[in-house]
Amino acid sequence: xxxxxxxxxxxxxxxxxxxxxxxxxxxxxxxxxxxxxxxxxxxxxxxxxxxxxxxxxxxxxxxxxxxxxxxxxxxxxxxxxxxxxxxxxxxxxxxxxxxxxxxxxxxxxxxxxxxxxxxxxxxxxxxxxxxxxxxxxxxxxxxxxxxxxxxxxxxxxxxxxxxxxxxxxxxxxxxxxxxxxxxxxxxxxxxxxxxxxxxxxxxxxxxxxxxxxxxxxxxxxxxxxxxxxxxxxxxxxxxxxxxxxxxxxxxxxxxxxxxxxxxxxxxxxxxxxxxxxxxxxxxxxxxxxxxxxxxxxxxxxxxxxxxxxxxxxxxxxxxxxxxxxxxxxxxxxxxxxxxxxxxxxxxxxxxxxxxxxxxxxxxxxxxxxxxxxxxxxxxxxxxxxxxxxxxxxxxxxxxxxxxxxxxxxxxxxxxxxxxxxxxxxxxxxxxxxxxxxxxxxxxxxxxxxxxxxxxxxxxxxxxxxxxxxxxxxxxxxxxxxxxxxxxxxxxxxxxxxxxxxxxxxxxxxxxxxxxxxxxxxxxxxxxxxxxxxxxxxxxxxxxxxxxxxxxxxxxxxxxxxxxxxxxxxxxxxxxxxxxxxxxxxxxxxxxxxxxxxxxxxxxxxxxxxxxxxxxxxxxxxxxxxxxxxxxx
Numbered sequence: 001x002x003x004x005x006x007x008x009x010x011x012x013x014x015x016x017x018x019x020x021x022x023x024x025x026x027x028x029x030x031x032x033x034x035x036x037x038x039x040x041x042x043x044x045x046x047x048x049x050x051x052x053x054x055x056x057x058x059x060x061x062x063x064x065x066x067x068x069x070x071x072x073x074x075x076x077x078x079x080x081x082x083x084x085x086x087x088x089x090x091x092x093x094x095x096x097x098x099x100x101x102x103x104x105x106x107x108x109x110x111x112x113x114x115x116x117x118x119x120x121x122x123x124x125x126x127x128x129x130x131x132x133x134x135x136x137x138x139x140x141x142x143x144x145x146x147x148x149x150x151x152x153x154x155x156x157x158x159x160x161x162x163x164x165x166x167x168x169x170x171x172x173x174x175x176x177x178x179x180x181x182x183x184x185x186x187x188x189x190x191x192x193x194x195x196x197x198x199x200x201x202x203x204x205x206x207x208x209x210x211x212x213x214x215x216x217x218x219x220x221x222x223x224x225x226x227x228x229x230x231x232x233x234x235x236x237x238x239x240x241x242x243x244x245x246x247x248x249x250x251x252x253x254x255x256x257x258x259x260x261x262x263x264x265x266x267x268x269x270x271x272x273x274x275x276x277x278x279x280x281x282x283x284x285x286x287x288x289x290x291x292x293x294x295x296x297x298x299x300x301x302x303x304x305x306x307x308x309x310x311x312x313x314x315x316x317x318x319x320x321x322x323x324x325x326x327x328x329x330x331x332x333x334x335x336x337x338x339x340x341x342x343x344x345x346x347x348x349x350x351x352x353x354x355x356x357x358x359x360x361x362x363x364x365x366x367x368x369x370x371x372x373x374x375x376x377x378x379x380x381x382x383x384x385x386x387x388x389x390x391x392x393x394x395x396x397x398x399x400x401x402x403x404x405x406x407x408x409x410x411x412x413x414x415x416x417x418x419x420x421x422x423x424x425x426x427x428x429x430x431x432x433x434x435x436x437x438x439x440x441x442x443x444x445x446x447x448x449x450x451x452x453x454x455x456x457x458x459x460x461x462x463x464x465x466x467x468x469x470x471x472x473x474x475x476x477x478x479x480x481x482x483x484x485x486x487x488x489x490x491x492x493x494x495x496x497x498x499x500x501x502x503x504x505x506x507x508x509x510x511x512x513x514x515x516x517x518x519x520x521x522x523x524x525x526x527x528x529x530x531x532x533x534x535x536x537x538x539x540x541x542x543x544x545x546x547x548x549x550x551x552x553x554x555x556x557x558x559x560x561x562x563x564x565x566x567x568x569x570x571x572x573x574x575x576x577x578x579x580x581x582x583x584x585x586x587x588x589x590x591x592x593x594x595x596x597x598x599x600x601x602x603x604x605x606x607x608x609x610x611x612x613x614x615x616x617x618x619x620x621x622x623x624x625x626x627x628x629x630x631x632x
Contacts, residue, residue: 002295003294003295003296003297003368003369003370004295004368004369004382004384004549004552005290005291005294005295005302005366005367005368005382005383005384006366006367006368006369006372006377006379006381006382006549007364007365007366007379007380007381007382007383007485007543008200008202008365008366008367008372008377008378008379008380009196009197009198009199009200009201009364009365009377009380010196010199010362010363010364010365010380010481010482010485011192011193011194011195011196011197011198011199011362011363012024012188012192012195012196012305012360012361012362012363012475012478012482013167013171013173013188013191013192013195013360013361014165014167014358014359014360014361014362014469014472014475014479015084015085015086015087015165015166015167015168015358015359015360015468015469015470016028016084016085016468016469017041017044017045017048017084017168018044018048018195018583019192019195019196019362019482020195020196020198020199020579020580020583021199021580021583021584022485022486022489022490023041023044023045023584024469024482024486025482025483025485025486025487025489025490025494026041026486026490027041027045027084027085027468028085028465028468028469028483028486028494029486029490029492029494029517030042030081031516031517032492032517032519036069038073039069039070039072039073040069040584042069042072042073042076042077042080042081043059043069043072043073043584044583044584045080045083045084045168046072046076046079046080047584047585047586048168048170048171048586049079049080049083049084049168049169049170049171050062050170050171051076051079051080051170052067052072052076053586054585054586059071059072061075080168082169083168083169083170084168084169085165085343085468085469086163086164086165086342086343086344086345086346086356086358086468086469086470086498087163087164087166087169087342087343088162088163088342089159089161089162089163089164089166089311090166090169093164093166093311093312094159094312094313096158096159096161096162097158097159098156098157098158099156099157099158099159099313100154100155100156100313101155101156101157101313102152102153102154102155103152103153103154103155104150104151104152105150105151105152105153106148106149106150106151107148107149107150107151108148109145109147109148112146112147113144113145113146114144114145114149115142115143115144115145116142116143117136117140117141117142117143118140118141118143119139119140119141120135120138120139120140120141121139123141123143128145130145130146130147131143131144131145132144132145132146159313159316160320160327160328160329161316161320161325161326161327161328161357162327162328162340162342162345163326163342163343163345163356164311164356164357164358164359164470165346165356165357165358165359165360165468165469165470165471165472166311166358166359167359173187173188173190173191174187176190176191176588176590177190177191177590177592178592178594181230181246181248181252182230182252183226183228183229183230183231183252183253183309184226184228184230184309184359185222185225185226185228185231185257185258185307185308185309185359185361186226186231186252186257186258186261186307187309188258188307188308188309188359188360188361189220189257189258189261189262189305189307189361190261190262190265190266190590190591190592191361191588191590192305192307192361192362192363193220193261193262193266193303193305193361193363193591194266194588194589194590194591194592195363195583195588195590196303196305196363196364196365197266197267197303197365197591198579198583198588198589198591199365199576199579199580200365200377200378200572200576201377201378201571201572201573201574201575201576201577201579202375202376202377202572202575204267206375207301207371207375208301208616208617209617209618210371210374210375211300211301211371211618212618212619212620212621213269213270213271213613213616213618213619213620214270214271214272214620215271215298215299215300215301216267216269216270216271216272216299216300216301216302216303217271217272217273217274217289217290217293217298217299217301217302217303218259218262218263218267218269218271218272218273218274218302218303218304219259219273219274219275219276219286219287219289219290219302219303219304219305220258220259220262220275220286220303220304220305220306220307220363221255221256221258221259221275221276221277221282221285221286221306221474222255222258222277222282222306222307222308222473222474222475223255223277223279223280223282223308223473223474224255224308224310224315224473224474225253225254225255226252226253226254226255226257226309227253227310227312227314227315228309228312230246230248230249230252231249231252231253232249232250232253233253233312233314234246234249235249235250235253255275255277256273256275258275258305258306258307258361259273259274259275260273262303262305262363265591265592265593265594266591266592266593267303268593268596268597268615270599270613270616270620271299272293272298272299274286274289276288276289277474278388278533278535278537278539279473279474279533279534279535279537280433280435280471280473280474280476280477280531280532280533280534280537281388281477281531281532281533281537281538281539282306282473282474282475282477282533282537283304283305283306283362283474283475283476283477283478283481283531284386284388284477284529284531284539284540284541285388285537285539286304286305286306287304287364287383287386287477287541288386288387288388288539288541290302290304290366291366291383291385291386294366294367294368295368297368300367300368300371301365301366301367301371302365302366302367303363303364303365303366304363304364304365304366305361305362305363305364305475305478306360306361306362306472306474306475306478307360307361307362307474307475308359308360308361308472308473308474308475309359310357310358310359310472310473311357311358311359315357316357319355319357322398323354324354324355324398324437325354325355325356325357326345326346326347326352326353326354326355326356326436327353327354328340330353330354331345331353333353334351334352334353343498344498345436345498346436346466346467346468346470346471346498347436347467347496347498347499348432348434348435348436348440348441348464348466348467348496348498348499349432349434349441349445349462349464349496349499349502349503349506349508349513350436350441350496350498350499350500350501350502350503351499351501351503352436352437352438352441352499352503353437353438354436354437355435355436355437355466355470355471356436356466356470356471357470357471357472357473358466358469358470358471358472358473359472360469360472360475360476360478360479361475362475362478362479362481362482363478364478364481366383369382369552369553369556373553373557373561373562373565375568375572376565376567376568376569376570376571376572377569377572378569378572378573378576379546379549379550379553380485380488380489380546381484381485381488381543381544381545381546381549382543382544382546382548382549382552383541383542383543383544384414384415384418384542384543384544385410385411385414385415385541385542386411386539386540386541386542387406387407387410387411387414387539387540387541388407388537388538388539389403389404389406389407389410389538390403390536390537390538391403391536391538392536394536397534397535397536398534398535399439400439400440400443400444400532401536401538403536403538404443404444404447404530404532404538404540405447405450406538407530407538407539407540408447408448408451408528408530408540409451409454410540411528411540411541411542412424412428412451412455412528412542414542415428415526415528415542415544416455418544419525419526419544419548421455421456423525423526424455424457424526425455425456425457425458426522427520427522427523427524427525427526428457428460428524428525428526428527428528429460429461429462429463429484429487429493429520429524429526429527429528430448430460430461430462430463430511430527430528430530431463431464431465431477431480431481431483431484431527431528431529431530432444432448432462432463432464432530433464433466433476433477433530433531433532434463434464434465434466434467434496435466435471435532436464436466436467436471438503438505440532441503441505441506442505442506442507443532444530444532445462445506445507445508445511446507447530448460448462448507448510448511449507449508449509449510449511452510452511453510457510458510459510459511459512460510460511460512461493461512461514461518461520461524462511462512462513463483463487463493463494463495463496463514464496464513465479465480465483465494466479467496467497467498467499468494468497476531477529477530477531477539477541480529480530480531481529481541481543484527484529484543485543487524487527488524488527488545488546488547491519491520491523491524492517492518492519493514493517493518493519493520493524494517495514495515495516495517495518496513496514496515497515497516499515500515501515502515523545523547524545525544525545525547525548526542526543526544526545526548527543527545528540528541528542528543529541529543550562553565597615599613599614599615600614607619609621610622610623
């Protein structure tokens with residue numbers, strides 16, 4: 001009997017805001033919310049953005065004047081909407097109109113030699129052969145150069161890419177915990193994983209007390225590592241900039257750190273850890289590892305996610321040089337206009353010209369079904385399977401290939417085996433990779449259309465949340481996961497609102513690609529998360545709705561056991577709601593236990609029960625059977 005990996009917690013931060021409590025999803029479908037939900041969503045974002053606070057007397061502005069939710073919408077609504085989702089890159093990252101770089105130049109003397117004065121400590125080592133140095137005083141020298149002099153001169157140029165999916169304007173992760181010298185991606189990892197763990201509504205210590213210490217798994221990574229000043233970026237640039245490498249830049253730059261930080265500072269875990277990287281499909285790579293370990297019984301609780309912070313001139317240069325990003329001049333050509341709207345740069349399945357880069361951190365918490373039932377954990381969905389396939393021989397390593405046909409078809413077939421044909425035809429949907437490139441809109445829609453024909457599906461709903469939050473690289477399919485969970489909760493599929501029409505070359509005969517929010521009559525039983533990554537990294541996950549999971553649990557455990565579970569679940573829901581309310585008001589209670597609860601290795605004890613660790617209720621079992629008993 002396979003264990004079912006159920007989703008008991010989720011959280012994170014992207015351009016739409018905080019994921020737990022479905023707040024980021026509600027920002028995407030804000031036009032479809034009722035007045036109360038819309039105003040609550042705007043208020044939560046206004047707090048994140050530092051425009052509103054919650055005090056003893058309730059909501060208030062920064063001057064202490066009392067506000068109602070209606071007041072917040074009236075005064076700050078437009079600012080909140082304009083300061084979230086994809087938008088022009090904030091100067092806090094860099095000035096897109098004046099990006100610093102160095103221009104190489106050759107200085108040729110008017111006569112045979114050129115002369116200048118410089119500080120003694122600034123002399124190069126060793127001196128160039130054509131330099132003659134004369135000491136002027138203890139600090140300065142006169143330099144005479146025979147012939148030409150190669151120099152690099154500070155310069156500034158326009159960045160062709162003007163927009164990105166950024167955290168809400170004014171929201172700073174470093175305000176939530178002591179983030180000294182942490183690269184931005186690791187800041188996102190800490191606050192996002194903490195948000196997910198808090199959202200469970202069950203104290204982490206109570207969860208761990210029910211299992212062996214090594215039955216916890218953390219599966220997380222990122223694609224670009226940490227390329228800002230406090231990570232590999234500073235490491236690689238230090239010599240060229242005349243600086244020194246710090247002790248933190250090398251280790252904190254590693255792409256496994258978004259898992260390691262969760263183990264070391266949030267969970268205090270001694271269980272399994274993994275950092276699977278598969279380009280833009282990395283979240284699904286990590287999710288597959290977690291699902292496999294839970295279904296096999298090797299792991300009972302898994303924290304799965306990614307965190308990426310790629311809004312850097314160097315990263316944008318790399319993708320723009322490939323022609324992968326939507327630049328201002330390309331958007332102007334597509335629109336036939338002299339000006340562009342940076343908020344509409346990402347246009348999945350429409351007339352587009354490239355993807356929009358984004359930052360995001362997203363984590364989900366999985367448990368096996370038995371543990372969730374025992375603890376009374378609230379269940380937001382389940383992952384029945386994840387499929388990964390490569391493309392075979394390739395010419396261009398970045399081009400799409402046939403591997404995604406396999407992953408997608410197998411994911412649908414896997415769900416059909418559980419739910420049956422009718423559910424797949426009438427109550428399923430697709431969360432497309434939807435990268436907003438001309439090639440993707442054709443190749444991915446063709447896969448969906450082929451699969452729809454094979455499985456007898458017509459009018460298949462397709463969403464593409466990169467239209468809202470951009471392409472966050474490794475967490476991209478995690479952004480899709482958060483939106484799928486939102487659809488399960490609210491019944492609404494977010495439309496692609498950044499396009500005026502579906503492009504003519506899209507294979508859309510059997511697809512329904514809504515341009516506005518869409519509410520299916522029967523609701524959604526299963527969502528397919530599709531991801532296509534450079535290098536042939538294709539993956540598709542099948543995610544079951546909570547109403548489906550509840551039917552499955554009732555059948556496995558019986559009515560009485562399920563009703564008992566529902567009673568225990570109320571406590572978790574109450575605690576999760578309390579966290580959500582506090583976070584909405586600005587109290588995120590971010591978990592960051594630096595140097596707390598460290599294990600004294602001298603007190604580790606081996607006995608008949610296994611390995612006993614201080615601070616853990618149960619031992620690590622050493623009762624490991626022979627998996628190859630038929631060979632011995």
